[in-house]
Amino acid sequence: MTDVVEWRTAPDQPVITVEDLGIEFLRGRKRKLSLREMIYRGGTSHNKETFWALRHVSFEVGRGEAVGLVGGNGEGKSTLLKMIAGTLLPDEGRARVREGVAPLIELTGGFIGELSARENIYLTAGLHGMSTEQVDERFDQIVEFAGPQVRDGIDKPFRHFSSGMQVRLGFAVITCLDEPIILVDEVLAVGDKAFREKCYDRMEALLEQGRTLFLVSHSEGDLKRFCTRGLYLKGGAVVQDGDMDAVLDQYNDDIMSQS
Ligand SMILES: Nc1ncnc2c1ncn2[C@@H]1O[C@H](COP(=O)(O)OP(=O)(O)OP(=O)(O)O)[C@@H](O)[C@H]1O
Numbered sequence: 001m002t003d004v005v006e007w008r009t010a011p012d013q014p015v016i017t018v019e020d021l022g023i024e025f026l027r028g029r030k031r032k033l034s035l036r037e038m039i040y041r042g043g044t045s046h047n048k049e050t051f052w053a054l055r056h057v058s059f060e061v062g063r064g065e066a067v068g069l070v071g072g073n074g075e076g077k078s079t080l081l082k083m084i085a086g087t088l089l090p091d092e093g094r095a096r097v098r099e100g101v102a103p104l105i106e107l108t109g110g111f112i113g114e115l116s117a118r119e120n121i122y123l124t125a126g127l128h129g130m131s132t133e134q135v136d137e138r139f140d141q142i143v144e145f146a147g148p149q150v151r152d153g154i155d156k157p158f159r160h161f162s163s164g165m166q167v168r169l170g171f172a173v174i175t176c177l178d179e180p181i182i183l184v185d186e187v188l189a190v191g192d193k194a195f196r197e198k199c200y201d202r203m204e205a206l207l208e209q210g211r212t213l214f215l216v217s218h219s220e221g222d223l224k225r226f227c228t229r230g231l232y233l234k235g236g237a238v239v240q241d242g243d244m245d246a247v248l249d250q251y252n253d254d255i256m257s258q259s
Helices: 035-040 077-085 117-127 132-146 148-152 163-174 193-208 220-226 244-258
Strands: 016-026 050-061 066-070 092-097 101-104 181-185 212-216 229-234 237-243
Touching: 016 077, 050 077, 050 092, 050 229, 050 237, 066 077, 066 220, 066 244, 077 092, 077 101, 077 181, 077 212, 101 163, 117 132, 117 163, 132 148, 132 163, 148 163, 163 193, 193 212, 193 220, 212 220, 220 244, 229 244, 237 244
Parallel strands: 066 212, 066 229, 101 181, 181 212
Antiparallel strands: 016 050, 016 092, 229 237
16 A cells, blocks of 8 residues: 555545436336237337436535445445446536546455456556556555455455455455545445454555545444545435534434334
């Protein structure tokens, strides 16, 4: 992990600007239609009903902010993170990201199952602009952080790793990159307790360096520990943007009033 973050933006310029962002998904996957439905829908067997997973979402994030995304299941948190990472494109509006992004969004970290853990380290770091020599230099540090099980399986196909091992490797690689913005989606909950503590220490170190963090978590403890600002997503819209504690209070009040 580098301790120098190279910024492209001026200190007072937002590193992320999300403007009127929206994305529409098909509500269901393929399902069998009745003959009557097929005739009326022109013979297709796809359900074409759509919904807006996110709509009219706008906010800015400044350099070094630590933002927690809060919301119930299916309210659009992971989708928003993927749009900031650029792996999903908007149907409306835009997400402008002015710095490099290190995303740990899916459990697999976007790694390729058929490649070995070693090959995935070089591939992922290379895609984030690191030269082979730079990865060589950090390789041992990455593997050491990921732990002995990962070291023992370093030349095995990644798909043979347990989900815990996959997260260990994903977290080790992503947090070793030099990217100024880090996106973490619910992965801290997967590792065992000892590894979680290591992850917490590393997240704290990254924040001390002034990196920008987006954290999706259902753990109030994790959100309060790392984030000062909260965004509350409900029905694909931002219903609250403010102090993390206040956002969690609102979210908890809503949950209590629904139950
Ligand atoms: N690729 C996709 N195609 C169709 N629907 C999708 C797709 N990805 C997500 N969705 C739907 O979009 C909505 C938002 O999903 P998302 O994963 O962003 O929610 P979330 O807030 O992260 O939920 P959770 O807390 O359960 O992880 C859900 O209804 C989900 O089923």
